[in-house]
Amino acid sequence: MQSSQDGYVQAAQEDRCAPRTKIAIPAQLRVSGARAFRTVVHDLSFAGFSASAIGRLQPEQICWLTLPGLQSIEGRVVWWDRSIAGVAFHNMIDPIVLDDLLARWASPLGGGVTRSCLM
Numbered sequence: 070m071q072s073s074q075d076g077y078v079q080a081a082q083e084d085r086c087a088p089r090t091k092i093a094i095p096a097q098l099r100v101s102g103a104r105a106f107r108t109v110v111h112d113l114s115f116a117g118f119s120a121s122a123i124g125r126l127q128p129e130q131i132c133w134l135t136l137p138g139l140q141s142i143e144g145r146v147v148w149w150d151r152s153i154a155g156v157a158f159h160n161m162i163d164p165i166v167l168d169d170l171l172a173r174w175a176s177p178l179g180g181g182v183t184r185s186c187l188m
Contacts, residue, residue, distance in 0.1 A: 087114040087115060087116040087117070088114060089112040089113065089114040089117075089118075089119075090112060090113055090114070090171050091111065091112050092110060092111070092112060092113055092170075092171065092174050092175070093109055093110070093111065093174070094109065094110040094113070094136060094137070094170070094174045095107065095108075095109055095137065096108050096109070096110050096120065096134055096135055096136050096137070097134070097135040098120055098122065098132055098133070098134055098135075098154075099132060099133045099135075099141070100126060100130050100131070100132045100146070101130060101131040101132065105133075105135070106122075106124075108120045108121045108122060109121050110134070110136070111153065113167065113170065113171070114167070115158075115161045115162050115163075115164055115167050116157060116158060116161055117144060117147070117155065117156050117157040117158050118134065118144075118155075118156055118158075119153055119154065119155045119156070120134070120153070120154055120156070121152060121153060121154075122149060122152060122153065122154040123152050125149055126146045126149040126154045127146060127149070128146055128147060128148060128149075129145060129146065130145070130146040131143065131144075131145055131146075132144050132145070132146060132156060134156065136170060139166070139170075142158055142159075142162060143158070143159040143160070144156040144157055144158045144159055145157050145159065
C-alpha cells in the first residue's frame with residue numbers, strides 16, 4: 070500500500086514546479102525546537118510556499134505554517150535566501166483550501182501566478 074508521503078514524492082518528481090500565486094498573507098511559522106514567529110507568506114501553491122524569515126533557516130528543517138483560520142500545516146525548509154524561506158508541504162494542501170485562501174487574500178491589484186520550483 071502506498072503512503073501519502075510516497076504519493077507526494079512521486080507527484081513532486083513528475084512535476085517539480087507547481088503554479089505559485091504571489092500573495093501577502095499574515096501567518097505564523099514555527100521551526101522544530103523553536104518558538105513561532107510572525108511572518109508573511111509571499112507565494113503559495115498546493116505544494117508549498119515562500120515566506121519571510123529574518124533568522125536563517127536550514128534546508129531540511131521541519132516547520133509548521135499557521136494561516137488564518139486553518140490548523141498548522143507541516144512542511145520542510147528547502148531553501149533560505151536573504152530573509153525569505155522556501156518550504157515544501159509534507160502533504161499537499163487540498164485544491165479547494167488553496168482556492169479559498171487565494172480568493173480571501175487576493176490583492177485588489179492582482180497578485181499573478183508564477184512558476185517556481187520548491188524542490
